[in-house]
Amino acid sequence: MTIPAVDSFAGKLAVVTGGGSGIGRELVRQLAAQGCSVAACDLNPDTIAVTAATAWAAAPPGLRVTGHTCDVSDEAQVQRFRDELLAEHASDHVDLVFANAGIYGGGSFVGDSRQEWERTFAINWWGVYFCARTFLPLLIASGDGVLVNTCSVAGFWPTAGAGAPITAYAASEFAIKGFSEALIEDLRSNAPQVRVVVAMPGVVNTEIYENSQRALGRPAWDQLSDAGLLELIPDRTRSTLIEMGLLAEDFSADDLRQLIPRMKEKIRDQGFTPAQAAAGILDGVRSGAWRILVGEEAKMLDEQVRANPEAPFNYDNYAEMYGPLIAQAQAKASGTAEP
Numbered sequence: 361m362t363i364p365a366v367d368s369f370a371g372k373l374a375v376v377t378g379g380g381s382g383i384g385r386e387l388v389r390q391l392a393a394q395g396c397s398v399a400a401c402d403l404n405p406d407t408i409a410v411t412a413a414t415a416w417a418a419a420p421p422g423l424r425v426t427g428h429t430c431d432v433s434d435e436a437q438v439q440r441f442r443d444e445l446l447a448e449h450a451s452d453h454v455d456l457v458f459a460n461a462g463i464y465g466g467g468s469f470v471g472d473s474r475q476e477w478e479r480t481f482a483i484n485w486w487g488v489y490f491c492a493r494t495f496l497p498l499l500i501a502s503g504d505g506v507l508v509n510t511c512s513v514a515g516f517w518p519t520a521g522a523g524a525p526i527t528a529y530a531a532s533e534f535a536i537k538g539f540s541e542a543l544i545e546d547l548r549s550n551a552p553q554v555r556v557v558v559a560m561p562g563v564v565n566t567e568i569y570e571n572s573q574r575a576l577g578r579p580a581w582d583q584l585s586d587a588g589l590l591e592l593i594p595d596r597t598r599s600t601l602i603e604m605g606l607l608a609e610d611f612s613a614d615d616l617r618q619l620i621p622r623m624k625e626k627i628r629d630q631g632f633t634p635a636q637a638a639a640g641i642l643d644g645v646r647s648g649a650w651r652i653l654v655g656e657e658a659k660m661l662d663e664q665v666r667a668n669p670e671a672p673f674n675y676d677n678y679a680e681m682y683g684p685l686i687a688q689a690q691a692k693a694s695g696t697a698e699p
């Protein structure tokens with residue numbers, strides 16, 4: 361199914377949640393660069409202020425970019441965000457809503473705390489739900505509104521591999537995907553002025569770990585005790601780092617403290633970047649697609665699970681699955697032709 365394309369974002373008003381970093385920040389920046397006014401929110405007041413100021417400064421004249429503090433898991437805060445942006449943008453409608461905010465946590469339903477599990481689910485799922493409830497009337501008022509829900513590939517691939525459950529994250533992403541797909545007919549029948557899009561990125565090189573720690577009330581990695589820091593590294597990751605020669609067999613917490621910033625700096629602009637992910641989402645919205653697989657990993661996992669619904673749990677096949685993508689990335693990094 362293809363919905364009508366969006367000819368241009370120029371002159372429109374977009375809402376972006378989770379706009380303080382990662383994909384959200386790039387959505388704000390790229391929308392503004394294309395002549396779209398943007399109201400963006402984030403849990404972190406400092407990062408959203410920087411996003412709004414830098415995006416507005418680089419945008420064409422005649423538009424406005426505003427930053428707002430909002431916890432999307434709290435409906436009252438989402439409604440306050442709505443009221444603030446309508447006043448600041450002097451508008452009675454919005455044209456696009458990118459429900460992008462999300463965190464990563466609550467991996468184990470068995471072993472992790474109920475508080476962490478439910479906090480993760482609340483930000484990811486209830487954030488999308490409250491945004492839809494709050495902004496749908498304003499999208500209808502635009503006459504040609506688009507609701508874009510981000511759910512990641514965890515919405516159809518519910519595991520990160522052996523020993524790495526992602527139950528809260530995957531459950532919330534499945535809810536977002538199902539809700540978005542069910543909205544297609546609901547909107548077509550009852551609000552044809554609005555279209556829904558579900559965007560599903562694979563792994564993107566963002567600050568989601570740091571942001572998730574903050575949202576869950578946990579200290580940053582550099583504020584952890586030695587024991588707390590060492591507990592962050594699963595056995596499989598330990599083995600990989602040792603095999604790669606990045607850590608010694610008997611590495612200490614101090615060794616890890618020195619390695620983490622070096623690795624973060626090394627991979628900062630590698631892999632699939634937020635700028636690429638945001639561009640893919642906007643291209644998909646412009647094209648009229650309702651289902652956007654963002655990145656080569658997302659496309660590969662989609663093909664795998666369609667061919668075999670049990671593929672996510674066949675961990676022995678992961679190396680074979682990811683082999684071509686790893687080879688492609690290595691070829692790109694070395695400047696050689698792709699294999």
